[in-house]
Amino acid sequence: xxxxxxxxxxxxxxxxxxxxxxxxxxxxxxxxxxxxxxxxxxxxxxxxxxxxxxxxxxxxxxxxxxxxxxxxxxxxxxxxxxxxxxxxxxxxxxxxxxxxxxxxxxxxxxxxxxxxxxxxxxxxxxxxxxxxxxxxxxxxxxxxxxxxxxxxxxxxxxxxxxxxxxxxxxxxxxxxxxxxxxxxxxxxxxxxxxxxxxxxxxxxxxxxxxxxxxxxxxxxxxxxxxxxxxxxxxxxxxxxxxxxxxxxxxxxxxxxxxxxxxxxxxxxxxxxxxxxxxxxxxxxxxxxxxxxxxxxxxxxxxxxxxxxxxxxxxxxxxxxxxxxxxxxxxxxxxxxxxxxxxxxxxxxxxxxxxxxxxxxxxxxxxxx
Amino acid sequence: xxxxxxxxxxxxxxxxxxxxxxxxxxxxxxxxxxxxxxxxxxxxxxxxxxxxxxxxxxxxxxxxxxxxxxxxxxxxxxxxxxxxxxxxxxxxxxxxxxxxxxxxxxxxxxxxxxxxxxxxxxxxxxxxxxxxxxxxxxxxxxxxxxxxxxxxxxxxxxxxxxxxxxxxxxxxxxxxxxxxxxxxxxxxxxxxxxxxxxxxxxxxxxxxxxxxxxxxxxxxxxxxxxxxxxxxxxxxxxxxxxxxxxxxxxx
Numbered sequence: 001x002x003x004x005x006x007x008x009x010x011x012x013x014x015x016x017x018x019x020x021x022x023x024x025x026x027x028x029x030x031x032x033x034x035x036x037x038x039x040x041x042x043x044x045x046x047x048x049x050x051x052x053x054x055x056x057x058x059x060x061x062x063x064x065x066x067x068x069x070x071x072x073x074x075x076x077x078x079x080x081x082x083x084x085x086x087x088x089x090x091x092x093x094x095x096x097x098x099x100x101x102x103x104x105x106x107x108x109x110x111x112x113x114x115x116x117x118x119x120x121x122x123x124x125x126x127x128x129x130x131x132x133x134x135x136x137x138x139x140x141x142x143x144x145x146x147x148x149x150x151x152x153x154x155x156x157x158x159x160x161x162x163x164x165x166x167x168x169x170x171x172x173x174x175x176x177x178x179x180x181x182x183x184x185x186x187x188x189x190x191x192x193x194x195x196x197x198x199x200x201x202x203x204x205x206x207x208x209x210x211x212x213x214x215x216x217x218x219x220x221x222x223x224x225x226x227x228x229x230x231x232x233x234x235x236x237x238x239x240x241x242x243x244x245x246x247x248x249x250x251x252x253x254x255x256x257x258x259x260x261x262x263x264x265x266x267x268x269x270x271x272x273x274x275x276x277x278x279x280x281x282x283x284x285x286x287x288x289x290x291x292x293x294x295x296x297x298x299x300x301x302x303x304x305x306x307x308x309x310x311x312x313x314x315x316x317x318x319x320x321x322x323x324x325x326x327x328x329x330x331x332x333x334x335x336x337x338x339x340x341x342x343x344x345x346x347x348x349x350x351x352x353x354x355x356x357x358x359x360x361x362x363x364x365x366x367x368x
Numbered sequence: 369x370x371x372x373x374x375x376x377x378x379x380x381x382x383x384x385x386x387x388x389x390x391x392x393x394x395x396x397x398x399x400x401x402x403x404x405x406x407x408x409x410x411x412x413x414x415x416x417x418x419x420x421x422x423x424x425x426x427x428x429x430x431x432x433x434x435x436x437x438x439x440x441x442x443x444x445x446x447x448x449x450x451x452x453x454x455x456x457x458x459x460x461x462x463x464x465x466x467x468x469x470x471x472x473x474x475x476x477x478x479x480x481x482x483x484x485x486x487x488x489x490x491x492x493x494x495x496x497x498x499x500x501x502x503x504x505x506x507x508x509x510x511x512x513x514x515x516x517x518x519x520x521x522x523x524x525x526x527x528x529x530x531x532x533x534x535x536x537x538x539x540x541x542x543x544x545x546x547x548x549x550x551x552x553x554x555x556x557x558x559x560x561x562x563x564x565x566x567x568x569x570x571x572x573x574x575x576x577x578x579x580x581x582x583x584x585x586x587x588x589x590x591x592x593x594x595x596x597x598x599x600x601x602x603x604x605x606x607x608x609x610x611x612x613x614x615x616x617x618x619x
Contacts, residue, residue, distance in 0.1 A: 023451055083560070087493060
């Protein structure tokens with residue numbers, strides 16, 4: 001190829017020829033740069049008339065080699081001269097891109113302010129929901145039944161298999177590990193107490209909450225977020241349809257209704273797993289297990305578990321919708337908000353669970 | 369001086385399901401031409417553009433850019449071909465997570481050969497070319513107006529010094545004044561850089577202001593291809609319907 005960029009140093013002047021374009025220069029860039037650097041020393045006469053092409057990348061390269069001044073004598077075609085002129089017109093001192101410095105107090109302060117703003121926003125969303133509920137009570141014809149049932153189906157019915165699988169395995173694991181310990185104390189029969197209290201009261205709700213936050217919570221944030229990116233939310237508003245009644249409320253009510261049911265289901269499957277493991281490990285018959293369960297685990301534990309499911313479902317959906325509504329129209333914001341939604345939902349669930357534990361410490365624990 | 373063939377489509381057929389989009393379509397674009405691609409809605413203009421870009425593989429036929437088959441199995445050949453073309457997408461397709469500066473610097477950085485100072489100069493040069501200042505480099509794509517998005521997208525398309533520039537509706541969504549500016553900008557850059565340009569457009573003013581040649585896509589193929597004045601003489605229902613009374617405007 002005769003079009004390759006090349007550079008000759010003749011006595012008294014430097015001759016460039018060929019096509020000096022980015023694509024042609026790339027394969028031999030180091031060689032050309034070294035050649036230019038060597039040629040610049042002492043040579044102030046340049047002959048560029050034999051160039052077939054010159055693009056701005058090459059012009060920048062030349063201009064840098066010339067150390068930002070025109071050579072003493074320069075032979076160059078008019079077209080190519082204009083390209084170099086464009087480069088020469090740029091300000092010499094390029095401002096380096098600003099590097100954001102992070103100070104620790106500033107970082108923490110900003111983080112706290114953001115957390116406070118999020119909390120405030122969620123309270124505002126909660127208030128909006130209450131207003132919407134009053135509005136719907138006065139106008140029952142506007143209740144979005146279809147969206148509500150769709151959300152119960154999506155967040156509830158479709159989550160049955162995965163929660164069952166995880167619940168079953170957790171039940172088996174806890175039962176197996178507890179059985180090993182209890183056996184050494186000769187307290188085999190207490191496996192019913194341990195499984196009953198821990199799964200129904202604590203593990204079932206928290207386990208489902210973590211699964212649902214990852215599964216349905218992230219889906220809600222992403223869906224509302226994309227609806228914001230594509231301006232679908234705005235389209236709804238222009239049709240006079242309230243976004244909170246049609247989009248947010250059905251999601252929150254749907255998950256709040258579906259969660260206790262999921263908790264019941266998962267706890268049941270986990271208990272079943274635990275019973276199976278106890279049967280294999282301790283020879284404890286299923287009938288004995290079921291007969292003793294109501295005796296050693298007061299029914300209030302079940303109510304606490306279901307109540308937790310109810311609150312957790314509400315919290316997860318509220319957090320997910322809040323972050324979804326705060327997605328800005330770019331991909332980065334969508335991913336950041338989805339992450340925040342899941343992390344915040346799980347953290348809040350654990351927090352609420354601790355509050356539950358404190359306030360219900362007198363309830364449902366059998367005193368032997 | 370015989371001009372090099374930049375784009376060559378040979379017997380291209382495209383079907384989506386049972387729906388035929390292109391049948392035996394031929395097109396040959398020479399270096400330095402500005403081709404306006406016209407066609408009714410749904411006639412497959414954007415699909416044709418995607419096939420030229422290699423984003424969509426035709427069911428039959430060959431697409432050659434700079435004499436190289438786009439289906440060349442060598443990944444390096446494919447990559448080098450793509451570095452010789454720039455595409456301006458209809459809605460800009462700017463990377464929304466990156467600032468304007470980083471959007472333009474991105475293809476340059478991907479070459480992994482240029483140092484930061486060189487990249488910085490090139491980015492500022494491209495920004496100046498499309499009439500934007502250094503300060504605009506810090507903005508995020510979400511903060512730009514429609515016209516600025518197009519300008520930044522054009523700057524990004526020009527970043528790798530392409531020889532072929534493809535434009536999908538370059539002036540759609542701009543007001544007449546801005547769109548006139550944008551047309552002048554592209555025309556100026558084309559003359560200066562010696563680009564070959566293929567554009568899809570519905571706008572007669574854009575076409576009249578920019579195109580040296582016109583290709584008309586109808587009945588699943590290019591029914592006419594020639595200079596603007598040649599196209600005017602063609603008697604085809606689409607041509608008469610499209611230009612209507614405005615025929616003279618194009619001349």
